[in-house]
Amino acid sequence: MTTPAVLVLEDGAIFRGVAIGATGERVGEVVFNTAMTGYQEILTDPSYLRQLVTLTYPHIGNTGVTPEDAESSQVQAAGLIVRDLPAVHSNWRSRQSLPEYLIAQNVVAISEVDTRRLTRLLREKGAQNGCLQAGMQLDETAALEAARAFPGLKGMDLAQIATTSMPYTWTQGSWSLATGDPAALEFTDPQLNLHVVAYDFGIKRAILRQLVDHGCRVTVVPARTSAAEVLNYQPDGIFLSNGPGDPAPCDYAIHAIQSLLTSGIPVFGICLGHQLLGLACGAQTIKMKFGHHGANHPVVSLENGAVMISSQNHGFAVDESSLPATVLATHRSLFDGSLQGIRHRDYPAFSFQGHPEASPGPHDVAPLFTAFVAMMRQRQPLANQD
Numbered sequence: 001m002t003t004p005a006v007l008v009l010e011d012g013a014i015f016r017g018v019a020i021g022a023t024g025e026r027v028g029e030v031v032f033n034t035a036m037t038g039y040q041e042i043l044t045d046p047s048y049l050r051q052l053v054t055l056t057y058p059h060i061g062n063t064g065v066t067p068e069d070a071e072s073s074q075v076q077a078a079g080l081i082v083r084d085l086p087a088v089h090s091n092w093r094s095r096q097s098l099p100e101y102l103i104a105q106n107v108v109a110i111s112e113v114d115t116r117r118l119t120r121l122l123r124e125k126g127a128q129n130g131c132l133q134a135g136m137q138l139d140e141t142a143a144l145e146a147a148r149a150f151p152g153l154k155g156m157d158l159a160q161i162a163t164t165s166m167p168y169t170w171t172q173g174s175w176s177l178a179t180g181d182p183a184a185l186e187f188t189d190p191q192l193n194l195h196v197v198a199y200d201f202g203i204k205r206a207i208l209r210q211l212v213d214h215g216c217r218v219t220v221v222p223a224r225t226s227a228a229e230v231l232n233y234q235p236d237g238i239f240l241s242n243g244p245g246d247p248a249p250c251d252y253a254i255h256a257i258q259s260l261l262t263s264g265i266p267v268f269g270i271c272l273g274h275q276l277l278g279l280a281c282g283a284q285t286i287k288m289k290f291g292h293h294g295a296n297h298p299v300v301s302l303e304n305g306a307v308m309i310s311s312q313n314h315g316f317a318v319d320e321s322s323l324p325a326t327v328l329a330t331h332r333s334l335f336d337g338s339l340q341g342i343r344h345r346d347y348p349a350f351s352f353q354g355h356p357e358a359s360p361g362p363h364d365v366a367p368l369f370t371a372f373v374a375m376m377r378q379r380q381p382l383a384n385q386d
């Protein structure tokens with residue numbers, strides 16, 4: 001016995017299918033992600049807050065769910081839309097089926113949707129708000145009204161919702177995750193001699209692990225932490241995380257970044273962090289037509305001509321034409337020419353729009369973490385470099 005579900009878009013398009021998750025109604029911006037793997041990382045990435053995610057890869061759920069693959073403590077996407085849920089899931093790491101997980105996490109999800117039609121529609125018309133109903137008395141008229149009532153992500157500050165309420169220390173690298181050895185988590189390791197303060201605007205665990213893998217111990221701080229509080233930690237570097245929503249209304253973060261820049265401490269931003277660095281430098285951000293969400297986006301380095309295949313997940317972008325003279329464009333998307341990276345000419349600060357930590361995705365851009373470490377080491381007194 002299957003339970004019906006329906007997705008209604010604000011333009012009136014209707015997609016009927018089958019409920020594969022929790023019962024209820026969810027609204028949000030509908031986005032498509034073209035990655036062929038990583039459904040669990042995508043669902044738990046806090047950048048997907050208030051978004052109903054459709055995956056263009058047709059079979060979703062094949063490998064079940066593994067707690068270690070979560071990018072945060074829970075599912076963050078507002079809902080999931082897929083073509084086909086395989087009848088059997090199979091993987092040695094799997095602890096749960098995808099539907100079991102979705103129900104446990106109270107996530108509404110629909111399968112048997114023509115995700116190709118949906119994706120083409122979003123590409124042609126641009127991002128649309130939608131309403132997903134499942135396992136309840138379906139009401140398509142009410143769903144249309146709910147989709148139209150959703151205000152959209154433009155102007156929405158979601159970083160302050162996604163962030164941690166309290167600062168915490170992160171010392172887990174990829175190795176301890178792979179081995180499950182808690183002893184490997186301790187930062188008594190002399191390699192971890194760089195201290196990074198990471199702003200959490202909705203940070204992914206893969207970023208924190210990458211920082212540890214590169215020799216950093218990390219203090220994660222809430223989005224509204226002031227520049228003075230950050231400087232009190234005496235960091236070697238400051239990291240600006242990814243996160244959901246529109247960067248423009250996050251004035252508290254923009255002001256903090258402005259004063260942190262003048263401290264001369266190295267700053268590295270990813271995705272929302274990149275957009276916030278751009279805004280702090282005086283550039284503007286724009287809402288893109290349907291954004292970039294996938295794991296095979298080519299990006300060119302304007303500094304050395306190298307082409308890298310990158311993981312992407314953003315619906316806003318820094319407008320290259322608005323960059324002040326103090327900021328250099330360093331990367332561009334080869335899909336649509338949009339700005340993908342910047343570097344400050346006067347301060348040790350740089351950022352990338354895509355995801356060097358991947359998860360899911362290729363690791364071509366991972367050397368940006370090495371560049372951040374090199375910047376920190378350059379500034380660190382020699383005595384600390386043993």
Ligand SMILES: NC(=O)CC[C@H](N)C(=O)O
Pocket residue numbers: 047241242243244245246247270271272273313314315316317
């Ligand atoms: N992954 C991210 O950090 C996303 C940044 C921002 N919310 C956007 O959609 O553009």
